[in-house]
Amino acid sequence: MTNTSKSIAALSAAVFTLAVLTGGAFAHATLETPVAQADSYYKAVVRVPHGCDGKATDKLVVEVPEGFYNVKPMAHHGFKMSVEQGAYEQTFTAHGKEYNAGVKRVIWEGGAVEDWAYDEFVMRGKLAHVEAGDTLYFKATQYCGDDASVAWDQIPASADDHPAHPALALKIADSGSDDQAHAGHDMSKDKMAEVVMAGDIKIEKAWTRATPQGAKAGGAFVLVTNTGDAADRLIAASSDVAAKVEIHEMSMNDGVMKMQQLEKGLEIAPGETVELKPGGFHIMMMGLHKAIAEGDLVTISLEFEKAGVVEVMFPAAQLGAPTMDHSNH
Ligand SMILES: [Cu+2]
Numbered sequence: 001m002t003n004t005s006k007s008i009a010a011l012s013a014a015v016f017t018l019a020v021l022t023g024g025a026f027a028h029a030t031l032e033t034p035v036a037q038a039d040s041y042y043k044a045v046v047r048v049p050h051g052c053d054g055k056a057t058d059k060l061v062v063e064v065p066e067g068f069y070n071v072k073p074m075a076h077h078g079f080k081m082s083v084e085q086g087a088y089e090q091t092f093t094a095h096g097k098e099y100n101a102g103v104k105r106v107i108w109e110g111g112a113v114e115d116w117a118y119d120e121f122v123m124r125g126k127l128a129h130v131e132a133g134d135t136l137y138f139k140a141t142q143y144c145g146d147d148a149s150v151a152w153d154q155i156p157a158s159a160d161d162h163p164a165h166p167a168l169a170l171k172i173a174d175s176g177s178d179d180q181a182h183a184g185h186d187m188s189k190d191k192m193a194e195v196v197m198a199g200d201i202k203i204e205k206a207w208t209r210a211t212p213q214g215a216k217a218g219g220a221f222v223l224v225t226n227t228g229d230a231a232d233r234l235i236a237a238s239s240d241v242a243a244k245v246e247i248h249e250m251s252m253n254d255g256v257m258k259m260q261q262l263e264k265g266l267e268i269a270p271g272e273t274v275e276l277k278p279g280g281f282h283i284m285m286m287g288l289h290k291a292i293a294e295g296d297l298v299t300i301s302l303e304f305e306k307a308g309v310v311e312v313m314f315p316a317a318q319l320g321a322p323t324m325d326h327s328n329h
Helices: 003-014
Strands: 035-037 041-048 057-063 068-073 080-094 097-113 119-127 135-138 140-143 149-152 168-173 196-198 201-209 217-226 232-238 242-253 256-261 266-268 273-276 282-288 297-304 308-317
Touching: 041 057, 041 168, 057 119, 068 080, 068 097, 097 119, 196 308, 201 297, 217 242, 217 266, 217 297, 217 308, 232 242, 266 273, 282 297
Parallel strands: 035 168, 201 308
Antiparallel strands: 041 119, 057 097, 057 140, 068 119, 080 097, 135 168, 140 149, 196 201, 201 217, 217 273, 217 282, 232 266, 232 297, 242 256, 242 282, 297 308
16 A cells, blocks of 8 residues: 555544435436446546535545546646556456556545535546446545545445445447447547436437527437436526526417426426427527527536526527427517
């Protein structure tokens, strides 16, 4: 053990790990992209949704799982970054070179993520010695001063097991699967919709579309799946691009298409997938500050009653892509 890891172990033992937090009632620490293809490069974006019961997070330690190699962490503004090297269980080969050891732990410390804030910590590496169906678990611990921490280190015993503090799961997808098309891509380059998890809620295939100059409203669409066993509800949304964002329903009433705000939000029943699409449920951006152009990435925060607030990127398709009449806004 290195000196640093010894001091971390001592610190872990000494700190009071909060046990009052229970699963589902708050957002877990998660990976922004929870699915990737075997043997691909992967950017692990560790999302820290809150502090430790009111206290700011001043340190984050992430363990690099076996199967994720040649890891390079990204510096984080306001934090000092360090790494610990360790032996790989299996030899990793890249460009004809063999590696038997590398970064096994990344530490960001000395900064502050307030309890009311959200932050992301990033590392990049290569997935190897894994196959479709495998799950890699990134164990992460948030420290908040000397007397509080939250360890995200529990590995579910089965698919039905929902521990209170799950380790961050990365599912390895089958190369032919639909999931794979969304995984491992650099959003800014490919403008591909990402797969986002917020607690038990899975959000994917988000998209919006370009709006005509001067348009005051635009729709946004997404697939939302409740992977948990309690109903949740999409209750609100907001974005920097519009004065307000609402959850709408479009329905046929006495032969007339009507659009209205869902005052109580949109229920996502356990095990169900709800598609927000043109002509049905949709997210409505109202009072657009400027036109949305094809290829833009529009960030919308979606708020779920149980899963909490999650930021989702909506890539914009071309103007007029599957039409929807917003004339009654
Ligand atoms: Cu609408």
